[in-house]
Amino acid sequence: MASKKDFVKFDQVDKSYDGKVLVVKDLQLDIAEGEFITMLGPSGSGKTTCLMMLAGFETPTNGEIYLDGKAISSIPPHKRGIGMVFQNYALFPHMTVYENLAFPLRVRKIPKDEADKKIDKALSMVSLQGFAARMPGQLSGGQQQRVAVARSLVFDPQLVLMDEPLGALDKNLRESMQYEIKHIHESIGVTVVYVTHDQSEALTMSNRIAVFNDGKVQQLSSPDELYEKPVNSFVAEFIGENNTFGGEVSDISGGKCKVKLGNAEILANPISVKGKGERTTVSLRPERALINPSTEMDNLYKGKIEEVIYHGDHTRLRINLLGNPEFILKVPNSSSNLDIKLGNEINIGWNSDDARALDPK
Amino acid sequence: MSSETKQILTTDGIPLEVSLKKAEKKNKIKAFLLVAPLLFFLIITYVFPIGDMLFRSVDDKMVTQMLPKTFKAMENWDGQELPDEEVFAAFHEDFIKLVEDKREGKLSTQLNYTKNGFKSIIKKLRRKSKSFEEGNYKEQIMSVHKRWADVEYWRAIQRRAPEFTGQKYLKGMDMYVNEEGKIVSVEEDRRIHRVLWLRTLEIAFFVTVFCFLMAYPIAHLLATLPMKYSNLLMICVLLPFWTSLLVRTASWMILLQQQGIVNDFFVGIGLVADDNRPEMMYNKTGSYVAMTQILLPFMVLPLYSVMKTISPSLMRAGKSLGGTPFVAFWKVYFPLTIPGIGAGCLLVFILAIGYYITPALVGGASGTLISNQIAFHMKSTLDWSFASAMGLMLLSGVLVIYWLYNKIVGIDNIKLG
Numbered sequence: 001m002a003s004k005k006d007f008v009k010f011d012q013v014d015k016s017y018d019g020k021v022l023v024v025k026d027l028q029l030d031i032a033e034g035e036f037i038t039m040l041g042p043s044g045s046g047k048t049t050c051l052m053m054l055a056g057f058e059t060p061t062n063g064e065i066y067l068d069g070k071a072i073s074s075i076p077p078h079k080r081g082i083g084m085v086f087q088n089y090a091l092f093p094h095m096t097v098y099e100n101l102a103f104p105l106r107v108r109k110i111p112k113d114e115a116d117k118k119i120d121k122a123l124s125m126v127s128l129q130g131f132a133a134r135m136p137g138q139l140s141g142g143q144q145q146r147v148a149v150a151r152s153l154v155f156d157p158q159l160v161l162m163d164e165p166l167g168a169l170d171k172n173l174r175e176s177m178q179y180e181i182k183h184i185h186e187s188i189g190v191t192v193v194y195v196t197h198d199q200s201e202a203l204t205m206s207n208r209i210a211v212f213n214d215g216k217v218q219q220l221s222s223p224d225e226l227y228e229k230p231v232n233s234f235v236a237e238f239i240g241e242n243n244t245f246g247g248e249v250s251d252i253s254g255g256k257c258k259v260k261l262g263n264a265e266i267l268a269n270p271i272s273v274k275g276k277g278e279r280t281t282v283s284l285r286p287e288r289a290l291i292n293p294s295t296e297m298d299n300l301y302k303g304k305i306e307e308v309i310y311h312g313d314h315t316r317l318r319i320n321l322l323g324n325p326e327f328i329l330k331v332p333n334s335s336s337n338l339d340i341k342l343g344n345e346i347n348i349g350w351n352s353d354d355a356r357a358l359d360p361k
Numbered sequence: 362m363s364s365e366t367k368q369i370l371t372t373d374g375i376p377l378e379v380s381l382k383k384a385e386k387k388n389k390i391k392a393f394l395l396v397a398p399l400l401f402f403l404i405i406t407y408v409f410p411i412g413d414m415l416f417r418s419v420d421d422k423m424v425t426q427m428l429p430k431t432f433k434a435m436e437n438w439d440g441q442e443l444p445d446e447e448v449f450a451a452f453h454e455d456f457i458k459l460v461e462d463k464r465e466g467k468l469s470t471q472l473n474y475t476k477n478g479f480k481s482i483i484k485k486l487r488r489k490s491k492s493f494e495e496g497n498y499k500e501q502i503m504s505v506h507k508r509w510a511d512v513e514y515w516r517a518i519q520r521r522a523p524e525f526t527g528q529k530y531l532k533g534m535d536m537y538v539n540e541e542g543k544i545v546s547v548e549e550d551r552r553i554h555r556v557l558w559l560r561t562l563e564i565a566f567f568v569t570v571f572c573f574l575m576a577y578p579i580a581h582l583l584a585t586l587p588m589k590y591s592n593l594l595m596i597c598v599l600l601p602f603w604t605s606l607l608v609r610t611a612s613w614m615i616l617l618q619q620q621g622i623v624n625d626f627f628v629g630i631g632l633v634a635d636d637n638r639p640e641m642m643y644n645k646t647g648s649y650v651a652m653t654q655i656l657l658p659f660m661v662l663p664l665y666s667v668m669k670t671i672s673p674s675l676m677r678a679g680k681s682l683g684g685t686p687f688v689a690f691w692k693v694y695f696p697l698t699i700p701g702i703g704a705g706c707l708l709v710f711i712l713a714i715g716y717y718i719t720p721a722l723v724g725g726a727s728g729t730l731i732s733n734q735i736a737f738h739m740k741s742t743l744d745w746s747f748a749s750a751m752g753l754m755l756l757s758g759v760l761v762i763y764w765l766y767n768k769i770v771g772i773d774n775i776k777l778g
Contacts, residue, residue: 055681077680078689090678094696103692104682155683 006066007033007191008054008159013063015049023049025215027063031193033158036185038194038202041212042238050212051161051195056080067159078107083152083160083190087167089144091136097123097147098132104155122150125184142173149181153190162194166201178204199239203227211235227285232272233358236283243289243327245282246360249273256352264322267298267352272359279360286328288354291340297349303327305344315340321348411756418529418749424471424521427464428455432522440519443512449499452518453490460487474744476517482506529750534558554734554751561730564648564720565713571653572660572709573702580664580701585673598661606655610722613651617642617723643725651719656712660705667701703770711759731755 008031015024024046031037039047052058054065056077064071072080092100101122105115123129126146136144145165152160162181166174182205185192196202202209203223211218211226211234219226219235230236233244247261249270257270259282268282293300303321314330317340321327329348331340340346369377425432434451438444459465465487472479482505489505503510520528520538531537531544535552539545546552579598583591601609616622624638633639641647671694679689717732724730731751738748 055677057677057680076686077677078683078685080681081683082681084678084681086674086678088672088674090672090674092675092678092693103679103684107683107685107688151682161681 004033004068006030007035007068008193009066010050010054011064011066013050013053013060013065015046015053015058016061022061023215024053024060027215027217029210029217029220031191033191034189036182036192036194036205036207038196038206038209039212040196040199040202040209040238043197045212046215047195047197047210047212048163051163051193054193055082055084055161081155081157081159083155083157085148085152085160085162085165087164089136089148089165089168091144091147091151093136095135096132097128097134097136097139100136100147101132101151101154104151108155110155118154118156122154125153125188126150126180141169142177145169145177146180149184153184153188157190159191159193162192164196165194166196166198174201181205203239211238213238230283230356230358233281233283233361236356236358237361241286241328243284243286243324244361245284245322245324247280247282249276249278249280249357252276257357259357262323264301266301266322266355268355268357269353271356273357280357281359281361282355282357284350284355286330289327289329289348289350291329291331292347293349298352299355300347300349302345303348305340305342305346308340308342319346319348414749414752417746418753419525419527420746421521421526422524424468425524427459427468427471428452428518428521431455431518435519435522438519440512440516443499443510444515446497446499448515449502453493453498453502456486456490460490472518472521474747475521476514478508479514479517482508482514529747530754532747533751533754554731557729557731557734560645560727561714561732564645564652564728564730565710565716567649568652568656568713569660569706569710571649572657573706575653576657576660576664576705577698577702580661580668583661583665584668584671595665598658601655602658606718609655610651610719613647613654613719613723614642617647617650642723643728645724645728647723647725648720648728648730651723652713652716655719656709659708659712663704663708664698664701667698667704671697699770703766707763707766710762714759714762715755 008029010027010029013024013027014022016022023044027046027050029050039050041047049058053060054067056072056075059073064073066072067080067082092103095103098119101119102115105118110118119132120129123132126149128143128146128150131139131143131147136147139147145168148165152162165181166177169177178201181192185205194202194205203226206223208220208222209226210220213234219231221229226235227240230239236242237244245259245261245266247259247266249257250260250265251258252270252273252275255269257268257273258265259268259280266282268280273280290297301322303319305317306320306325307318309316309318312333314332317329317331318325319327319329327348371377371380430451431448434448435444438448456465456468459468465483469480469483472483486502486505486509489501493501508514528538533554535547535555536544537547579594583594583598585591586594614621618624619638619640619642621642623641624633627633628635628638641650675693675697676689679693680686684692714730715732716730717736720728720730721733721736724733732755735748735751735755738744738751
């Protein structure tokens with residue numbers, strides 16, 4: 001499939017509701033055809049506003065949005081042909097499942113037999129055959145959710161927007177729905193723009209994730225890159241668990257830097273620090289630090305175990321390390337030989353490549 | 362027998378079932394005592410008056426009791442020709458007794474309802490009866506006035522014999538039982554009530570329509586505006602509620618009269634000529650305008666409470682799925698507001714159908730409703746039984762509308778707030 005790199009394009013888009021505060025600032029974003037892209041961010045970060053601008057319910061204050069090469073700011077929502085799944089499903093409560101799905105087809109004047117075929121196909125896609133005559137009120141949350149997904153896809157849109165569609169479901173159902181939506185995306189190849197504040201949802205489902213904060217995209221990359229290589233401390237903090245050390249760069253050379261923390265010095269990977277004397281926050285994923293490392297590691301320090309929390313498949317340790325009493329370590333429960341006891345002093349080591357010196361918090 | 366469940370006893374040997382009932386009975390009595398004051402209040406102020414009204418509308422004992430001997434004597438009368446001496450004698454006996462009690466005036470009023478012309482001949486009979494001689498009353502009474510010799514008048518008296526009558530209801534529909542005992546309509550130029558019923562229905566219907574057309578956008582605005590503005594608008598909607606009905610009606614009189622503000626404005630902008638000011642009051646227009654304004658909140662509030670619950674994302678969903686704003690409104694939003702529309706229309710229609718003060722003040726002759734006619738009979742003609750009959754007809758009309766609504770829309774589908 002010859003896919004366009006910029007099927008959806010946000011070009012220098014600004015949005016302000018009151019003329020004083022910009023909720024979206026100078027947004028530049030290209031979405032490729034067939035891609036599953038997630039806008040992830042805390043509430044108030046502007047991600048939903050972006051989605052609403054794309055759907056046509058809000059207009060950009062500045063800039064332009066292009067869909068398949070056409071500027072769409074002046075096209076009303078009903079002419080954009082974009083499917084949308086809403087936070088609370090927004091199923092029409094007075095219509096049956098069939099009528100809900102038939103709505104987008106009827107307004108497009110698609111003949112009934114053809115429409116019936118499409119509806120059947122859409123319902124089987126979300127495995128809800130036989131539910132056509134039910135009213136939405138008679139369905140469970142998960143089923144309503146599926147109907148909403150089916151309805152957004154039934155008229156074969158090229159682009160589907162999903163606004164926190166799983167927010168109202170319980171945890172187990174949410175996880176199974178994540179896979180289901182991912183599989184539907186893979187099987188029909190539609191472009192999906194997904195908005196959520198749940199990072200695990202974003203990581204499992206997306207091709208790429210745009211992390212929003214304060215009206216700006218902080219980082220746009222694939223889930224693994226986002227997790228392994230955050231470009232700033234916001235992303236590092238927001239995605240996954242994170243240990244941080246605040247300090248000052250004392251030396252920088254050969255792709256490594258020394259960061260002075262109080263009375264100790266650690267080696268780190270300079271990402272956003274340029275020279276000596278800069279303040280920085282060093283970010284380290286908990287699973288990158290090892291207890292009594294068997295291989296050579298260029299950071300090795302002693303810390304005291306302050307707390308042990310059993311998590312089933314792993315144990316979490318809170319360690320007082322280099323003046324940071326909140327240093328978290330994850331130990332897989334298969335490693336039994338370690339001397340994990342409250343109050344014990346242990347050796348902790350990590351590679352300087354994994355300790356990323358980012359902008360100061 | 363042994364397989365039956367064993368009776369459970371309490372510690373003092375009484376079956377549990379019995380002592381449980383005892384305990385519950387106490388609670389039931391307590392609960393009843395709590396609601397008893399309201400129950401008695403309702404019985405005294407609601408059930409009893411309506412029952413009394415129902416009774417009054419068919420009660421016709423008064424004449425029956427005033428002329429007991431006459432009606433007894435009339436039992437053998439076939440009504441074809443003038444009754445014989447026996448009836449006249451009995452009537453004379455009853456009448457003398459009434460004159461002694463000074464109650465013959467009431468009789469004349471009552472008989473006059475049945476047939477015009479009784480008032481004067483009863484007055485005359487009272488004067489002449491003092492000099493009546495004993496015997497041959499038929500001749501003597503007939504000589505008082507020629508109407509006493511008219512069989513029609515005697516038939517009219519006979520028609521008042523039953524203790525209960527439905528004739529007030531017939532009268533309310535401009536019908537009566539004629540001499541042959543058939544139910545017929547009164548002559549065309551004397552039909553007043555049918556016109557009033559139709560006008561009442563018409564005005565109530567159009568007031569409901571106008572209220573709906575105006576309230577729908579207001580309610581929508583109320584439900585969608587930010588809290589800051591919607592509260593202010595809500596106060597504007599409710600303000601008339603807190604103002605006296607009389608004051609509001611009076612202000613419409615100031616606005617609508619021929620030298621009033623609205624007319625002055627029309628003349629001012631050159632819409633109408635100064636010597637050709639339209640009459641907007643003391644006719645149907647006045648009733649329409651004032652009643653619509655006064656009943657508007659009853660439409661706005663149920664609509665608002667329903668619209669408040671409709672998620673704005675539904676309209677968005679409708680649009681994103683390809684519906685034009687109109688289609689999204691008509692297929693998605695409007696059907697969801699039907700419970701509110703039903704409640705509002707039912708409320709406004711039922712209130713409008715029995716409206717009294719406003720049409721009385723601004724309706725004039727062509728804008729008055731059936732309730733004004735009821736009031737007229739309560740206060741002016743003192744024909745309370747007729748007023749009761751019309752009141753009950755109005756009440757049953759409302760019940761029929763309620764029943765129809767339940768059949769068509771379903772009463773569960775109503776949301777008053």
